[in-house]
Amino acid sequence: MTATDRAPTGEPRLEDLLRDLAPQVLGTLVRRHGDFDACEDALQEALLAAVDQWPRQGVPRNPKGWLVTVATRRMIEMWRSESARRHREEVAVLAVQPTSAAPTERDSLTLFILCCHPSLSPVSQVALTLRAVGGLTTAEIARALLVPEATMGQRISRAKQTITAAGARFELPPPAELPSRIATVERVLYLIFNEGYVASSGPSLLRVDLSNEAIRLTRQLRAQLPDDTEAAGLLALMLLTDARRQARTGPDGTLVPLAEQDRSLWDADRIAEGGALLTTALTREPIGPYQLQAAIAAVHDEAARAEDTDWTQILGLYGLLETIAPGPMVTLNRIVASAMVNGPQIGLQQLDDAEADHALAVHHRAIAVRAHLLEIAGDREAAERAYRLAARRTLSVPERRYLESRAARA
């Protein structure tokens, strides 16, 4: 954990301490008692008790032990009231199957994999990961993801029921399944990171910073998987992208394109850390899509001025990415790079070809790229029309404002 993931105060805040402890405490509880659902509820209550009591009484000498004790007491209370209601105390206690007594170093990875269980939809995987691994409260997750708290509460409790019904246990899947399960965890973390990639200001002050949260969780995942080159690549990608955060939006919240960003605002520590991670990851096989995207972000971050960008290298990297992980957005980005190397006319020609092949023609990003290339080629009238059309087609409020401002300028 580096200082930049934290609030700008010197000492780690109480929430940070609690969030770091949350998955460890949950691992201990589930090992001891089984019943992931009940343990997770009890942990939430223990975290809320800590937020209430620690500021007044001071942080206990053994904070993790305190949380385990309070959560365990809470679980016993829940079982008692449950069994009193159902008149079957013994059955309820017997239904709990501890996996093994001692917590292991793999608990955190096991928890990640459990929360990203394939029986869950991506929205539920995101919610459960933020709560059970991230230690966020339901209210914080609801605010961060812009849904009502009641909806989020239900989403989380149903997600826990779903994985229990699917027969999930608190143990690592068989080795043959492990790579695909880890890939799902990485995809969920990247989703969380992108959710936090917001350009709006104001209400965001009250919201948990999801990009920082994703970086924090990806650090945890990488610590569990030191040999996984894609976990390193994903962390590098997040750091190298997040480094541009301060420069990415103007004072009024509008998006500032890469070419016009004030590069002195870029976070040099993030760039150095991401770059070092990536350099190590790239020396080992296999090379995956996160590493390649991180490499592209690194090439951008290395350029002191936009005109110094090594577009030839970026074009080569997009070519590789298109081979191992093809998709319409990769094709579009490759075309932009190609236009920067070979000129806008070549880019426009490639865009025509790509639109004939893919269902790209109606996508606002394809229209925005066309607008950009037309602008570089000097066809202002056509550029303005394309910017306006792209602005009408986008699903993002900040992107619409940006595209409208480009249209007005073209």
Place this chain on the structure above:
Amino acid sequence: MKYLLLIYHNPGTRQIWEAFSAVQQAEGLAAYAALNEELAASGELIVSEALAEPQLARRVSVQDGRTVSSDGPFAEVKEHLAGIYLVECDSMERAVEIAARIPEATVAQIEVRPVMTYSGLEM
């Protein structure tokens, strides 16, 4: 992504519903309950509401700082909004799949509208 599913009725929709046998109506309601249960379980449902008859609506506007409201019925309306679902799911394809599960889809129109987001990508 969030999607708003708008269930539009036309004058014929209610007649079709009323012509259904008690068994058919019960099947329709059970299909609704099953859909709501499934969407709650998958975490995709944010809210679903049925709207009262359009005759009970009021139309509101502000003119020169004064609030003006008028009562229904509004005779010119050929179709009216009868209910909504707000769901959060992966793609438009999935939202369309959910829309097709709404029982009225066989007798009325469901419109699927993407909700704008506040996240945006660097360009």
